[in-house]
Amino acid sequence: MRWTIKPKPHQAKIKELSQALQVDENIAILLLQRGIETFEQARQFFRPSLSDLHDPYLMKDMDKAVTRIEAAIASNENILIFGDYDVDGTTAVSLVSSYLKSYYPHIDTYIPDRYDEGYGISYKGIDYADDNGISLIIALDCGIKSIDHVAYAKAKNIDFIICDHHRPGDILPDATAVLDPKRTDCSYPYDELCGCGVGFKLIQALGQNRNQTIDDLIPYLDLVATAIAADIVPMTGENRILAKFGLEVINSAPRPGIKAMVQNLKKKVLTITDVVFIIAPRINAAGRIKHGNYAVELLSEFDLEQATAFASQIEIFNADRKDLDKQITQEALLQIEENAEEAKFTTVVYQEDWHKGVIGIVASRLIETHYRPTIVFTKSGDKLAASARSVKDFDIYNALEASAEHLEQFGGHMYAAGMTLKEENYSAFKDKFEEVVRETINPDLLTPEISADLEMELNGIDPKFFRILKQFEPFGPQNMTPVFLSRQVYDTGYGKTLGKDEEHLRLFVKQGDGDGFAAIGFGLAPKKMLTGNQKTFDIVYSVDENEWNNTISLQLKLRDIKENHE
Template sequence: MRWTLKPKPESEKVIALAEALGVDTIIATLLLQRGIESFDAARAFFRPSLNDLHDPYLMKDMREAVDRIEAAIASEENILVYGDYDVDGTTSVALVSSFLKTFYPNVATYIPDRYEEGYGISYMGIDFAHDNDFSLIIALDCGIKAIEKVAYAAEKGVDFIICDHHRPGPEIPKAVAVLDPKREDCLYPYKELCGCGVGFKLISAITQHRNLPKDDLLLYLDLVATAIGADIVPITGENRILAYYGLKMINSNPRTGFKAILKQLKKQTLTITDVVFIIAPRINAAGRMKHGNHAVALLTENDLWQAEEYAREIEQFNKDRKDADKQITEEALDQILKNKEEDRKTTVVYDETWHKGVIGIVASRLTETYYRPTLVFTKSGEKLAASARSVKGFDVYNALEGCADYIEQFGGHKYAAGLTLEEKDFENFKAAFEKVVSESIDPKLLIPEVSIDAEINLTDITPKFYRILKQFAPFGPGNMTPVFMTRHLTDTGAGKCVGEDNSHLRVVVKQGNSSHFTGIGFGMGHKFKIVSNGSPFKAAYVIDENEWQGQVSLQLRLKDLKA
């Protein structure tokens, strides 16, 4: 791993902010690194306020969207709330449909089948709307590139409102309204909302228009926080406010579906990390293994007994997903070794039998192993479908644009994308992708990075220091958990490999005459030699709490060690 130390802010600024806030210079440094330079900015950071959310009507086409929904309600039209099958899509559909149903009955939901219809808006979905007398579709977390499909719907007398957050192509669909903060002609101040965040802006605008109680919007923030965590959008600005209050909702007054999931897990207080690794995979598992409708049913159910039934089903889907993910990852790693492809700048693997619902997870696993832009392909009908994942600092979406001659369609973000192509184009695409990445990637991006916020001494780690650090949460892109480095550490002799296969490392370290701290390094058993020979070493770590037999103590969660 390569260690990079973040640049230190100017010392005058550090001292001034530390004095203004009454904190030490390490805390002031961490705040300045996050762009927080004044007392007022720090107050907004540590005490997020719903009053700091932007007016939803600043988003282009918001007025047209609200007017069309109100017109539909006035003339008793049927409204179809349509969303993608992943966490962002299903939470968005649950949010907008359940909100509309509080005052209007003619609302139904539609999630496309991952296998029959694929990602985004489908002709099958439009035909369903037309055949069942839906004259308005509200599409969430998809649709920004659905030029032909929106035109097809218009021919059938079906209007579209699109709420998306993906990058638009050169042309915007001719829908009644297209809400997407990433539109070049949209002046909305915050560009990083997830799909569910855009949906929340829509219901906020309707709430404003109808003079409904603003406090009722709080009930939907558990869904928004889940989507923010799952979709790995920056937890800055509005997303930080929405995630902060959404987590409060999950922990104090979760919707029935979340209660049912949490009852199975017996977990008390959830962080955004728990949402990402506990709630989100279960919601995702429905769309991966069966159908996204199961997730929407769970998220909109008000009866606890019924919600628990849905949660049990989804738990089984999640178990099946884990089994498939493990098997396919092993097969993909074997394929890389068999084809002697360890030295490439990219990973591109394909097997027609692989489960389409888990190839994205497998792509993430392979990226962790070989640390390079990765594509996992499987057969999807007559075509090949792939999930792409990237390494930190490299835009895989741009790389795919460079291979567009061989791709039928693609969409996504800087670090994750999906695509389809003809089977005959697979080898040409694979060669083109390797060429584009090789010519454009900085070689150092192919080595995993530990980004270190600050160098500190063990004596700096106090209960007060940790209490303030905890208030930096919720953590995520743009506001990651602070990583520290400490030099001149020695193990007290208690260092050992732990875990069933001795793959983890447990150390008890000191620095000079400082207090001892326990450190745990998951998957770092191979680093035991560094600590066991009595020589000094340095560690990169985050600080967290360890609870053992009712006692809570601070510990170092190790990221890496170096002699």
């Protein structure tokens, strides 16, 4: 692990913000690092309000989208809500369809089959619309590059409204409206919404048109928060507001589908981390193993008994997904070891029988072991399909763009992408991708980094400090859980390994003569040798709570331990 410490803001700024907010200087540093420099910015950060959401009509083409939907409703047209098969797409379809169905009956939904149709708008989906007398398709979380598909639909007198958040190409589809805050000609104030977030702005605009207030839309925010968490978009601005209020809905009045997924959990209050690791994988499992329709049915169901039956099905898909992901990861690791004769800047693996639904998860797993930009290929029809994942601070989308001569199609973000290519182009692509990454990546990025927000003394941690830290939630990209570095700590002699395979480490650490803290390090048992015999060592950690025998105490969640050389 490579330890880095974020730059410390200017001392005068620290002092000024600390005094303005009446908080500890360490809290002021954490806020400044997150771009919060004034009392008003801090108020918005600590007290997010739905009234701080932007006017949806600031988004380019929003007026056109609303006008077209209202015209469709006025003339009794059939409307199809089309979305991708992942969490962002299925939540977006559930959101927009259930909102429109609350006052208009002629609404249908369509999720493409991952294996038969692939990602994004499909000709099969357009043919389905044509066969069913549908004259308007609202595409969510996809479509920004679907120029040919939109033209195909237009020839059949089917209009499109695109709601996407992926980067557009040079040419936009010829749709009635293209809602995408990443459009270069769109001046919407926040461009990091997920697909479901763009869908929410659409229903917000439709609601305003019908004299609804934002309070009328709160019941839909559990879906938006789930998509924000799953799609790993920045936890800033509007996303943070929507996630915060969406989490409140998940914990107080979730829709039956979400309630059915979490009703057997022991946890009383779910965090954004629980959404990422408990709710999102189950929703995703439907599209990975069977079909994304199962997720839409679950999330749109208003009868708890029926939702519980859907959730049980999805639980089975998720168990199958876990087994597949484990098996394929082992096979991929073996393949990497067998080809380890030369040091590489990338990991690219392929096996024709790997399950297409889990290759994205496998790519993420491989990065945990071999920290490289990673692509996992499988056979899909007469082509190869792949999922790509990147390491911190490296833009894999740009690397794919530079290797695009060998690809049929690709799309995605800085850290995750998908692509297809002809089998005969696999070797050439693999070589080109390796060459591009080798020439453009800073070699330091190939060592995993732990970035500490600041170095501090353990005596700076107390209940008041932790109470303020809790108000930094919900955490996510660009607002991650604060990580601290403390030097020359020692274990008081209670250090021991825990877990079924003794893989975890529990310590009781002190610094000088100060108070001690229980500390837990998951997977850090091999570092125990650095902590014995009252030796001093350095730690990076976050601050957490531990509940034991109905007593809550602060504990340190260790990220790494290093020998102290001072």
